[in-house]
Amino acid sequence: MSIKAFMSRQFAPWARGEEVTDDALCNAVREIERGLVDARLGGFLLKKRIPKSHKGKSGGLRTIIAYRQEHRLVFLFGFAKRDRANIEQTEKQALLELGNVYMAMSEKDLSEAIRSGVFLEVVCDGEEEEPNSK
Numbered sequence: 820m821s822i823k824a825f826m827s828r829q830f831a832p833w834a835r836g837e838e839v840t841d842d843a844l845c846n847a848v849r850e851i852e853r854g855l856v857d858a859r860l861g862g863f864l865l866k867k868r869i870p871k872s873h874k875g876k877s878g879g880l881r882t883i884i885a886y887r888q889e890h891r892l893v894f895l896f897g898f899a900k901r902d903r904a905n906i907e908q909t910e911k912q913a914l915l916e917l918g919n920v921y922m923a924m925s926e927k928d929l930s931e932a933i934r935s936g937v938f939l940e941v942v943c944d945g946e947e948e949e950p951n952s953k
Contacts, residue, residue, distance in 0.1 A: 883906065
């Protein structure tokens with residue numbers, strides 16, 4: 820997998836609290852790269868369901884992601900379906916603006932964001948499991 824994937828500083832504690840595994844995030848990245856998204860929210864924003872601790876996607880967690888194909892992906896925001904149905908319009912607008920900033924960052928700015936803890940890298944094994952490959 821050649822895309823660089825990150826969690827924002829705000830997303831990471833939520834993901835830990837919801838017991839979102841790195842494997843679940845990596846699977847989401849792989850699915851997104853194959854075009855499997857739940858909603859395109861405009862600009863660089865996507866909505867993607869992620870399963871919670873082996874429970875499946877349908878009643879689980881929702882993530883808002885900034886994504887530029889084959890380049891960079893940043894998990895920005897997450898929520899449990901049990902807590903809310905969706906994001907508010909004002910939240911969407913703020914996330915759109917944030918996504919634009921994150922996708923426009925130079926490699927130097929990206930390195931600084933990682934060093935300063937604005938981003939945490941999502942490390943995947945690089946092996947993409949293809950359906951029906953066995």
